Amino acid sequence: MRMVEKSYKKFTSDYSFTDETYVIVGSGIGGLSTAVFLAKAGKKVVILEQHYTPGGFTHTFKRRNGFTWDVGVHYVGNMARDSQLRKIFNYLSDKELEWDALGDPYDVAYINGKKFEFVSGRENFRQKFHSYFPKDTIAIDDYLDLLDRSSKSNLLFFVQKVFPFVLRNTVGHIFRKLHKKWSQKTTYDILSSLTNNQELIAVLCAQCGNYGLSPKKSSFAAHAIVINHFMEGGYYPRGGANRIHETISKHLKTLGVDILINAKVNKIITAGTSVRGLVINDKEFTCKRVISNTGIHTTFLHLLDQKVLQKKHQILKSLKPSTSHLCLYIGLDKSDEYLQLPRHNIWWYAHKDTDEILNDKESLSKDQLSFAYISFPSAKDSTWGSKQQHRATIQLISNARYENFEIFENEPWLNRGEEYDQIKENFKKKGIALLKELYPQLENHIVHAEVSTPVTTRTFSNYKKGEIYGLSHTPERFNTHVLRPKTHIKGLYLTGQDITLVGLCGAMSSGILTASTIIKWDMSKQFKTIMTNY
Template identity: 50%
Template sequence: MVNKYYQPYKPNLDFSGLDHIVVGSGIGGLTVATWLAKSGKKVAIFERHYVPGGFTHSFKRKDGFQWDVGVHYVGNMAADSSLRGFFDFLTDGKLEWEPMGEVYDVANIEGEEYIFKAGKENFRKQLITYFPKEEKALDAYLKLIAKTNKRASIFFFEKIFEPWFSKSVGWIFRKRYSKFSQKTTWEVLSELTKNQRLIAVLCAQCGNYGLSPKNSSFGAHAMVIGHFLEGGYYPIGGADQICEKTLAVFTAHGGKIFINADVTEIVTKNNRVQGINLGEKFIPCKSVISNIGVNNTFNYLLSEEDRKVCNFSLKNVQPASAHICLYLGLNKSSDALNLPKHNLWYYKHDDIDEIFDEATLENAPENFAYISFPSAKDPDWEIKNPGTATIQAISVGNMDWFEEFKDSNWMKRGEEYLKLKKHFEAEMLKILYKFFPQVEGTIVASEVSTPLSTENFTNYKNGEIYGLAHSAERFTLPFLRPKTKIKGLFLTGQDITLVGVAGAMLSGLLCATAILKFNSWKIFKEVKRSKNSGFGI
């Protein structure tokens, strides 16, 4: 099927005169590409997948069901928020958002339910009803979230400083933020309270950044928690509308996007970017912007000499965790089944670190599950797909569990692999039916994705979806900046900033600013005309 916004890559197409090439079409790449295109630059995006969007894309099946692969909800999307202003700029205001309502998340820990309400004061009051003796700890926690995020905004903004300015001034911002980013979430919360259940509740959403309390940076925790304090939102029409609406604006300003375009090399000469190679096809440009993660960029697209120039090393930082997901299609509507808009975070007990650290393919769903109801969040679903609903149920995954199948091809991994997926499905359904028994008997479609599925489409070798682990070490890496030491090579995506749609979008904004420099403020003025814009996510 021909798409009006993108086309398959073919070597004989005209690629002449490009100012910028973006490798990868996730939201970070889409953001910087659109900003540059709106500034009059000639930009092309090359995407190895057969659909664009990265983790904002959705996949569809012939029976009409559609599921998101990475976006389950987004925070800070109120009409007057800064983040909403930037998305409105990217999409010319065509992307609409549906609030999830008063309750956006529910945690169930060892059979006890804890509700997360939208609005900081609502959140605070609700948690005090569960932990009346911990009011001081909760107040201190919320103040610490605000203080940490205020310093984080400056920390991330410093990433666009020129090297001389970063050395002379930037170190102050990095040092001030390190007070929070260099402690684990567990360390910080343990200083506030000794109540282990409260700590578990405050960390119940840790799946949003992919690390357990004793392994994650409190800086990452604070940014993600703060991002959702005012509630959750869902893109009307599904997560793929983020990409679709952005591409409409990007292409309207002359941008081109090519799918099935597997970039094999970023070509440099004398420490300057020359262009890219796709197999034997060389495409010249003035600069290359990589949106495929620093691991893939440096380890697979650049030479050893280039890596030495950049002084690049990830020896002390592991990739983020992987996951396994069950996708379900139902033959009754969300209303008929009384499916909620909020997400469910289930933990068998309150030692989240133990659950993550000791997870196996056999026990993962039994101990942890994240359950989301996309069709209930999207007011357009029932209009387009009457009498049906969708569910996604996720648990922690590990590429090592599928080691024997790593050399097999997608959709052709054999019966033993299918048996493992069926076992996961059966175990996850037990958890789903425990909380939502009304779903039993309505499932007419099901699929399971594993870390191998993620690796197939993203080339992330460990099947991770969050790039680099959000550990304390991540925030010390000096090369996680838009501008590299190779002239004309820039980086964008969640590795440069933070996990999620908002974090990746922010990285694209920073990258565009680093490229356009003073000219970028013309765009900021355009955004500010409709919104009170800022750098907070």
């Protein structure tokens, strides 16, 4: 899946950092966003990326036959031209990042053969679901009301993460207590209090793959944030997901920020409870300010000396990583228009017991898929047709358990053995069978098909269990006080989706929190500029 970007500098052993340099470890959107805000405030920033191109899960990859697929960003919500989120991304990309609306429906759920459309706009959503479930209109209205109420509490919960000690233990304590009403109940707990219609619950949870946890395990607070995020529809980066990191990286270059590739951080060096340096590519370098965008588990349990951890960090060992997945990448020899492929995403479930499906330990060995998320990246991108007139792409994602792939984690990439290859081949056959069931016109037009697994994700993201969403979005996650930008180690900060929430916009929001912790009131100046000029 290699796509070389020649314009990025490689890290060399003679590189040095000043005492004032903020060294960001990891170039995912959390790190890139943090860098923009810091650089705009006049701070010296350097970003280190272990791979050959920055961007984290905003990567895309190509094959020689011209096919391109995204690996993490399949769609984003709240990107209407006048939205605050759109303005922030305009600021980060210097107005170069553009978006295509998916239109309506933007998501379609198939549950036990029945079709349900998700349309943009709260009132449109209400009317659509009233038509699907006319006996449950009160439950649907109550659900929408709870989404609003939970989201207001969520905002206060995340804001208190940047409070100084005194405020954190007074006002912040109140915010956290109010938030527990939503965060400490599962999605199923809340929905089953509104209705006993299991089909309605299944449909309302059909998009749960966006946060990677089934209804009986996920925190309702996480569910509410993600569902509200897409309430006004879905959007896709014009030109592909890679345009996100390309435009932001280009902007960072004009701000004097170095993005250095092939820079694997092996260790964060501390003296007492202060940062003193980094081990990069097995060599020590002195620096005093580090912002880790590598995930909470990697930072505290792998990069730091365990002696510097405090008792409260022990809870991290009990917090599980999020879900892992299998992905089928399909290349077609005809255009999306010719094949009549949609722009919307598909959430396909064999039946209405979402928890049984997503937590099935035997799913890998079964003859048919019971769950799939299907995306059409070429159909979503308005620029695709001008580049590939007779090509189209599809991605099909299904749930996986890392335990089934652990034995292959130390095997070399592209050469993990016959057993591993057979697992991929079996998944490929099941995925293609489902695609042809939904779209019979694909017959004889599939010219490329390959599969990635949780150990592929581990190789490219350095997430130890092949997870894609950092920490699992359980109620326990929201009780963890160490998931904030500022750590107890002087000079060490955190950014990324673990301190906020899943996804592109969750990780971007972490950049706002981390930068706010460091540059404080300068952030208010920047936000005034964003809201006024972008």
